[in-house]
Amino acid sequence: MPIATLVIILIIVGVGLAGFRLGSQQLPPPSVPSDDRRLAEQAERIELLESELQRLKDQADFTERLLAERSSTPPEEPAEGDATD
Secondary structure, eight states: OOHHHHHHHHHHHHHHHHHHHHHHHHSOOTHHHHHHHHHHHHHHHHHHHHHHHHHHHHHHHHHHHHHHHHHHSOOOOOOTTTOOO
């Protein structure tokens, strides 16, 4: 193989490696998209938990009102056919 061919091959390989190194430095790190996705998933999970917490608070408030209402009214007498002895 003549020396000129070897020199051309070395130049092509050198330029290719330099281009590869420059190109790889310009790419964003692979962890960036997964961080965004993970943050979006966490935000969605927080939103679901907050809505579940609000539902449970509403249910507790309803139960408290119901118990307060029942404790403030005198107990009803069972009808004659309803007694279970």
